[in-house]
Amino acid sequence: MIGQKIAVKITKKYNDEVEFSTGKLYLDVTWSPEEHVTICGSVVALPRGKWCKNTRGQFLKQELQTGDLVYFNYLTVQEDNLVFGEKDIYLVDLEECFCFLRGGSLTAISNHVLIEPIMIEEMVGSIYIGVPTRSEEEGNLRFIGTPISGEDDLGLVNGDTVRFHERNAFLNTIEGKDYYVMKQDDILGKILNGGNL
Numbered sequence: 001m002i003g004q005k006i007a008v009k010i011t012k013k014y015n016d017e018v019e020f021s022t023g024k025l026y027l028d029v030t031w032s033p034e035e036h037v038t039i040c041g042s043v044v045a046l047p048r049g050k051w052c053k054n055t056r057g058q059f060l061k062q063e064l065q066t067g068d069l070v071y072f073n074y075l076t077v078q079e080d081n082l083v084f085g086e087k088d089i090y091l092v093d094l095e096e097c098f099c100f101l102r103g104g105s106l107t108a109i110s111n112h113v114l115i116e117p118i119m120i121e122e123m124v125g126s127i128y129i130g131v132p133t134r135s136e137e138e139g140n141l142r143f144i145g146t147p148i149s150g151e152d153d154l155g156l157v158n159g160d161t162v163r164f165h166e167r168n169a170f171l172n173t174i175e176g177k178d179y180y181v182m183k184q185d186d187i188l189g190k191i192l193n194g195g196n197l
Helices: none
Strands: 005-009 017-020 023-026 040-045 051-053 059-061 069-072 089-093 097-102 105-108 112-124 127-144 161-164 171-174 177-183 187-190
Touching (some): 105 112, 105 127
Antiparallel strands (some): 040 069, 127 161, 161 187
16 A cells, blocks of 8 residues: 555445344434444555654554454545445545454554543532533543654553543444544643542
């Protein structure tokens, strides 16, 4: 492959079925198709070398192997990215890949982090009011990728509670769990005991 492009093979373009114990429900994906588009596929071709230059001229570590299940940006599965002559293989930039699954283990890549949202419960005294809501500014760090070449490690570890700007709260379902996916430099800070950054 050339530059930072990888090739991924998908099984279907949209996740248009929901399975129940009694059968399947088929979804109409023409309504909000971006919510149903496939965001994962098997790696079939990789760029050469251990580091790839992204669109801003920075170097990302290339950690993928052929056969890995990789998760990527929802805009990947578009006609413009379809490999000529193929019906199910798409090109995607390494910087648009969030994480991969290999041997049952999930790993964040390309300077990305996966953050598990924190649920906020409103209380008056000892009584909970309303339904818990998902915080769009705080979460628990679950996976952190290799930083861009030349950038310092953030010093964060799995389980740290972090704060980020709400504009970076992009929720993705990865291996059945919801995570906010963002770049490492989108993290504003680590929340210490007592709520300070």
